[in-house]
Amino acid sequence: MRRLFFRSAIVAFFIMMGLPGLVYAQGQSVKCQTCHSDPAFTRGFAGSVHGDNACTSCHTGIDDIVRHSSGEKKSNPVRCSSCHREAAVAYKTDAHAVGQNLACVDCHSRIHTLAQSDKSGKMAVAENCVRCHRAEDYALLGHGRAVAKGNVDSATCTDCHSLHSIASYSTASEKDKAAQREAFTRKCKTCHADPGVVQRNNLSMHIAETYDSTYHGKVLQVGDSQRVAGCADCHTGHNTLKSSDPLSALHPDNLERSCRTCHTTMHKRFVSFEAHPGAVKGKTYTALHIAEGFMILLLVGVFAFFWLHTFLWWRRAYLDKCRRRKAGFIEDTLALECRDEKQIQRFTLTQRIMHIVLILSFFTLVATGFPIKYSETAWSKVLVNLWGGPHMAGVFHRIAALVLCALFLITLVQSVRFLFPNWQFKGWLGRLFGPDSLFPNLKDLKDILGMFKWFFGRGPMPQFDRWTYWEKFDFLAVFWGMTAIGLSGFMLWFPGLFSYIVPGWVINIATIVHSEEAFLAAVFIFTVHFFNNHIVPNKFPLEPNVFTGCYRLDQMLEERPLEYERMVAEGKLESLKREGPGIWAQLFASVFGLGSLVLGLILLALIFWAVLFY
Amino acid sequence: MKKNVCFLASVIAFGMMTFSAAAQENKIPSVNVQTLKAWMEKSDKVTVVDVGALLACMDAKIPGAVCLACDQEMEANLPKSDRIVFYASYGSPDADCALIHRTISSGFKDAYILEGGLAAWRKAGSPVMSKKRIPRVAAPAVKAGQLADWKKSVKNPLVIDIRSSKAYSVNHLDGAQNFPLDRLHAQYAEIPLDRSLLIVDEDGRTGLLAASYLARKGFTDVKRLQGGMAAFKRGMR
Numbered sequence: 001m002r003r004l005f006f007r008s009a010i011v012a013f014f015i016m017m018g019l020p021g022l023v024y025a026q027g028q029s030v031k032c033q034t035c036h037s038d039p040a041f042t043r044g045f046a047g048s049v050h051g052d053n054a055c056t057s058c059h060t061g062i063d064d065i066v067r068h069s070s071g072e073k074k075s076n077p078v079r080c081s082s083c084h085r086e087a088a089v090a091y092k093t094d095a096h097a098v099g100q101n102l103a104c105v106d107c108h109s110r111i112h113t114l115a116q117s118d119k120s121g122k123m124a125v126a127e128n129c130v131r132c133h134r135a136e137d138y139a140l141l142g143h144g145r146a147v148a149k150g151n152v153d154s155a156t157c158t159d160c161h162s163l164h165s166i167a168s169y170s171t172a173s174e175k176d177k178a179a180q181r182e183a184f185t186r187k188c189k190t191c192h193a194d195p196g197v198v199q200r201n202n203l204s205m206h207i208a209e210t211y212d213s214t215y216h217g218k219v220l221q222v223g224d225s226q227r228v229a230g231c232a233d234c235h236t237g238h239n240t241l242k243s244s245d246p247l248s249a250l251h252p253d254n255l256e257r258s259c260r261t262c263h264t265t266m267h268k269r270f271v272s273f274e275a276h277p278g279a280v281k282g283k284t285y286t287a288l289h290i291a292e293g294f295m296i297l298l299l300v301g302v303f304a305f306f307w308l309h310t311f312l313w314w315r316r317a318y319l320d321k322c323r324r325r326k327a328g329f330i331e332d333t334l335a336l337e338c339r340d341e342k343q344i345q346r347f348t349l350t351q352r353i354m355h356i357v358l359i360l361s362f363f364t365l366v367a368t369g370f371p372i373k374y375s376e377t378a379w380s381k382v383l384v385n386l387w388g389g390p391h392m393a394g395v396f397h398r399i400a401a402l403v404l405c406a407l408f409l410i411t412l413v414q415s416v417r418f419l420f421p422n423w424q425f426k427g428w429l430g431r432l433f434g435p436d437s438l439f440p441n442l443k444d445l446k447d448i449l450g451m452f453k454w455f456f457g458r459g460p461m462p463q464f465d466r467w468t469y470w471e472k473f474d475f476l477a478v479f480w481g482m483t484a485i486g487l488s489g490f491m492l493w494f495p496g497l498f499s500y501i502v503p504g505w506v507i508n509i510a511t512i513v514h515s516e517e518a519f520l521a522a523v524f525i526f527t528v529h530f531f532n533n534h535i536v537p538n539k540f541p542l543e544p545n546v547f548t549g550c551y552r553l554d555q556m557l558e559e560r561p562l563e564y565e566r567m568v569a570e571g572k573l574e575s576l577k578r579e580g581p582g583i584w585a586q587l588f589a590s591v592f593g594l595g596s597l598v599l600g601l602i603l604l605a606l607i608f609w610a611v612l613f614y
Numbered sequence: 615m616k617k618n619v620c621f622l623a624s625v626i627a628f629g630m631m632t633f634s635a636a637a638q639e640n641k642i643p644s645v646n647v648q649t650l651k652a653w654m655e656k657s658d659k660v661t662v663v664d665v666g667a668l669l670a671c672m673d674a675k676i677p678g679a680v681c682l683a684c685d686q687e688m689e690a691n692l693p694k695s696d697r698i699v700f701y702a703s704y705g706s707p708d709a710d711c712a713l714i715h716r717t718i719s720s721g722f723k724d725a726y727i728l729e730g731g732l733a734a735w736r737k738a739g740s741p742v743m744s745k746k747r748i749p750r751v752a753a754p755a756v757k758a759g760q761l762a763d764w765k766k767s768v769k770n771p772l773v774i775d776i777r778s779s780k781a782y783s784v785n786h787l788d789g790a791q792n793f794p795l796d797r798l799h800a801q802y803a804e805i806p807l808d809r810s811l812l813i814v815d816e817d818g819r820t821g822l823l824a825a826s827y828l829a830r831k832g833f834t835d836v837k838r839l840q841g842g843m844a845a846f847k848r849g850m851r
Contacts, residue, residue: 092736092739093736093737093738093739097736098733098736098737099733099819100750100819100822100823101673101674101742101744101747101823102750103747103749103750105749106749106750109752131752131754132752132753132754132755132822133755134754134755134757134840137757168733168737
């Protein structure tokens with residue numbers, strides 16, 4: 001009652017002084033402090049960040065000072081959003097708002113005395129957060145310790161979690177966990193891939209880039225973050241420490257436990273796997289460079305030879321064609337073959353089916369694997385989404401890999417049966433180096449030399465038997481390729497299982513081998529194989545015999561005269577003659593073959609795009 | 615013999631069909647935030663009921679929602695022929711929520727549960743209404759592994775379990791006293807003011823609200839069990 005009287009007396013005094021207008025004027029806050037006499041209002045407020053405002057800037061709705069003074073009329077709830085609009089909009093879906101209904105004042109509790117901190121803003125943020133979140137868990141070690149020491153590069157809470165738009169993740173939802181992993185990994189990279197931050201803090205220059213080169217990094221980039229490790233999975237979310245620190249999850253004593261969180265079935269030697277391959281020099285670093293060097297040499301060697309071969313062949317064929325044109329020779333048209341013409345069988349039905357299945361599985365592998373290899377490209381996610389997302393693309397990749405393995409095994413069986421028909425071992429050497437074998441022999445070497453002479457007009461084109469040397473290379477490359485790419489692929493598929501056989505760093509080697517061998521296979525098929533068999537001028541745009549199984553006798557005479565002579569000499573030519581392919585077989589060959597060529601060339605363009613621009 | 619087998623099979627089949635139909639009947643359909651908002655914008659004939667704790671509902675609720683705890687009676691003046699949507703401030707409504715089951719059996723045919731509750735509502739950027747918001751205090755968290763240290767470090771420790779009585783009866787921390795969040799506003803006076811409190815909730819989501827409420831009521835030393843009982847159980851495993 002006495003208080004009420006006192007307040008009313010003050011108000012009456014102002015009214016009597018004829019100053020009612022001042023109630024809402026600039027200096028009105030001074031009057032408020034007459035009643036609201038807490039030191040926070042009387043002393044601290046003027047020097048606070050809000051000190052330029054009047055009390056009524058925030059405490060609105062006091063339109064009757066007498067009723068307010070008597071406690072009858074309170075001010076409207078404070079709306080920070082009237083000034084801090086951007087923060088308020090962001091905060092609507094902030095985890096603190098969504099999960100805990102925290103209002104601005106809950107964190108900014110000393111709002112009337114809020115001043116620019118003497119400490120760094122980062123430290124002030126951390127101090128505020130640890131009022132609720134345990135400092136021991138979140139801010140005493142790692143980044144937090146560096147912030148406390150005054151390192152302005154180090155991350156404080158809001159650098160990773162953001163200030164007013166902390167995402168609300170549910171720990172029960174796998175989708176949320178994945179989104180969280182992706183978001184935080186991206187956050188880590190903003191600093192750890194920044195050359196300035198890295199140099200100033202003596203960090204490894206390649207830590208983000210090397211993570212991106214691993215299966216973890218690539219799969220996360222294409223959006224399958226549910227299944228791979230992000231930064232915080234190994235380094236933990238808070239208190240990230242150097243691996244030399246016994247408290248670090250990456251300390252040698254703790255590493256096995258850390259890896260086992262995901263790789264539950266692994267052997268302890270798995271821990272030698274490098275999550276940032278090549279970032280730090282050591283044993284693995286050397287092994288990785290040897291493997292990479294070998295793969296690069298292989299790529300350079302194969303492409304240098306075959307691209308040169310292809311170019312020279314194309315040049316020679318082009319010159320020949322021009323010469324024939326000038327001489328008035330009319331080229332064959334691309335029209336379909338007539339069925340009444342007898343043709344020579346070149347491939348059996350089984351071989352043709354195997355080739356079609358091979359094409360399908362190969363394209364599936366390329367179209368699902370290369371988006372991972374070039375995960376940073378613009379087309380990567382588009383291609384992956386065509387398969388129904390990263391997870392489904394992975395499923396298709398593995399199914400196609402198994403199909404290819406089955407084809408490889410069938411080919412192996414066929415090769416053994418070719419060498420040892422009815423388990424007859426006698427004469428196997430002759431069969432191995434004979435004209436029906438796909439194994440290289442001395443004649444192939446002579447043919448290569450002869451071919452180069454022909455390219456430069458220094459001799460005739462060599463005469464071939466059933467298989468040319470480039471066809472033999474195609475076949476044998478599969479043996480090397482399947483061993484390298486298949487074995488490395490299974491290692492990447494089952495890393496835990498393979499850690500019982502090989503140490504973890506071999507999985508790093510497997511990643512390089514799988515990736516580079518895939519590049520070799522895809523680019524070789526889409527350039528050299530396509531040219532030798534389809535784009536070479538006398539076959540352009542398609543050689544359909546691998547789909548129809550047959551080709552014309554005149555083609556046999558032109559392309560494989562030695563085989564023709566041999567068949568005639570052995571009296572087998574008639575047995576090779578077949579009815580020519582029907583209209584449907586030719587239509588299938590054209591559509592499927594040309595479709596495969598176009599698809600292959602599109603994929604090739606995407607690969608070159610990635611190589612040249614990323 | 616053959617007849618008996620046929621009869622038995624028929625009885626089992628009928629029983630299974632009845633059971634599955636009953637199970638189907640008891641299942642309350644859910645509705646997402648977008649649909650609820652559309653209903654609320656189009657028509658006022660949708661009743662939204664917050665069946666969480668009264669404290670939580672007063673702290674924040676969907677504008678226009680009615681705060682009714684699970685053990686309360688449905689108010690007589692609520693329309694019976696229109697849609698009704700139930701939600702809880704934290705998590706999903708209790709599966710045994712008597713209020714929901716009573717409401718449905720009393721004639722509400724068009725009843726739904728809001729998917730994701732209030733959190734989903736807020737996540738969609740929708741406004742909430744606070745009838746009496748509880749200002750949050752900095753109530754530090756104690757990790758499950760540090761419970762013994764906490765007990766030693768304070769004078770009069772008291773563990774307050776704010777989970778439902780049912781959850782409390784299944785398992786609780788040694789010496790914990792049960793003050794369910796639903797009834798905390800009515801029972802807090804029974805807690806001695808001079809004790810150092812540790813709030814144990816289900817999964818760490820409601821502990822801060824309860825701690826802040828008790829701090830407003832004069833308790834000076836209130837802490838929370840980090841991650842609630844769920845984190846404690848994980849720690850035990």
